[in-house]
Amino acid sequence: MLDYPFQDVPAAGETREIAEGVLWLRMPLPMALDHINLYLLQDEDGWWVIDTGIALGPTEELWEGVFRDVLGSRPVKAVLSTHHHPDHIGMAGWLCERWRAPFYMTEAEYLTGLAYSRTTREHYSWAMEENMRRAGYGDAQIASARENFEGFGSIVTPMPTAYRRLTEGGRLIIGGRRWQVMIGRGHSPEHACLYCAELNILLSGDQVIPRITSNVSVPGTEPEANPLRDWFHSLERFLEDLPADTLVLPAHNTPFRGLHERLRYLIEHHEDHLLALEEACEQQPRTAMDLLPVLFRRKLEGHNLDMALGECQAHLNFLCQRGQLLRGLDEEGRYTYHSVDSTLPLRRRERPHDAADDSPIQV
Numbered sequence: 001m002l003d004y005p006f007q008d009v010p011a012a013g014e015t016r017e018i019a020e021g022v023l024w025l026r027m028p029l030p031m032a033l034d035h036i037n038l039y040l041l042q043d044e045d046g047w048w049v050i051d052t053g054i055a056l057g058p059t060e061e062l063w064e065g066v067f068r069d070v071l072g073s074r075p076v077k078a079v080l081s082t083h084h085h086p087d088h089i090g091m092a093g094w095l096c097e098r099w100r101a102p103f104y105m106t107e108a109e110y111l112t113g114l115a116y117s118r119t120t121r122e123h124y125s126w127a128m129e130e131n132m133r134r135a136g137y138g139d140a141q142i143a144s145a146r147e148n149f150e151g152f153g154s155i156v157t158p159m160p161t162a163y164r165r166l167t168e169g170g171r172l173i174i175g176g177r178r179w180q181v182m183i184g185r186g187h188s189p190e191h192a193c194l195y196c197a198e199l200n201i202l203l204s205g206d207q208v209i210p211r212i213t214s215n216v217s218v219p220g221t222e223p224e225a226n227p228l229r230d231w232f233h234s235l236e237r238f239l240e241d242l243p244a245d246t247l248v249l250p251a252h253n254t255p256f257r258g259l260h261e262r263l264r265y266l267i268e269h270h271e272d273h274l275l276a277l278e279e280a281c282e283q284q285p286r287t288a289m290d291l292l293p294v295l296f297r298r299k300l301e302g303h304n305l306d307m308a309l310g311e312c313q314a315h316l317n318f319l320c321q322r323g324q325l326l327r328g329l330d331e332e333g334r335y336t337y338h339s340v341d342s343t344l345p346l347r348r349r350e351r352p353h354d355a356a357d358d359s360p361i362q363v
Contacts, residue, residue: 186231
């Protein structure tokens with residue numbers, strides 16, 4: 001069982017002290033996942049902001065309240081985003097301009113964020129259309145995607161035009177403590193987590209979340225990517241390198257202990273999905289769209305459908321590249337998948353279904 005040591009969750013724009021010099025701050029999100037956890041680290045001459053919230057709704061006003069009521073006379077001295085998703089970088093440009101503060105991020109996340117925040121409808125290409133068709137989308141869905149295609153520039157302030165690169169194993173000295181950079185992959189290209197051995201605290205971003213599973217998807221810009229392989233490697237390395245009793249400060253839900261239990265669950269969760277897909281492809285070739293009910297039990301549409309299909313593709317790419325599925329192309333231009341050896345018995349672990357993990361979400 002996971003242990004949740006903090007029952008008093010802060011309201012939007014309010015903080016909760018986790019440890020000396022470490023504050024938990026919440027900001028609202030305009031979606032089913034209605035919050036993001038941000039963190040403030042106190043240094044001798046100012047504050048570090050870890051993730052920023054999205055540039056929608058009352059976020060800017062709430063930040064002004066934090067400056068007034070929480071930071072005191074100390075300024076924001078640095079802004080750090082764990083990865084490029086809008087709820088993590090949405091206010092980074094504004095914060096850095098507001099305080100003339102440097103921006104910290106990994107290279108792949110910074111460049112990906114720049115690209116996606118500047119994407120417009122004209123960037124919808126034949127390659128993206130082909131990828132959608134091969135996943136199983138119909139003509140009407142493809143036409144709608146083309147008409148509504150855009151990046152996320154409307155929900156982020158312009159990203160900082162310079163940054164300081166975070167790299168694996170790098171260390172930041174904040175408040176006299178060392179915070180080690182640990183890179184995770186799969187949910188995003190080069191996700192930065194921070195671990196402080198003195199406090200035994202991990203700022204995990206979206207790499208480890210206690211009650212929901214982070215979306216692991218094949219991006220349209222890299223249709224042959226294998227993000228699930230990267231995800232497994234990252235989780236296994238965190239298992240090896242971090243203590244079991246680490247206090248995890250995630251970007252969503254609430255802080256918890258039980259890191260090793262959670263990491264093992266996440267690995268098994270995806271392994272079960274792989275086995276289920278392989279079984280489903282034994283009798284006849286199936287498209288990724290056909291296979292969605294194998295992974296997700298509820299009706300999917302809109303953005304949730306896109307994320308679910310991206311996650312299904314991630315599992316299928318993993319199985320194909322590992323040689324467990326064969327991929328073909330049907331007369332409608334869709335990829336179809338079939339088990340390499342349908343005579344081999346597959347035994348899937350039986351364990352209670354966690355409804356919280358049933359919905360793909362972009363976090």
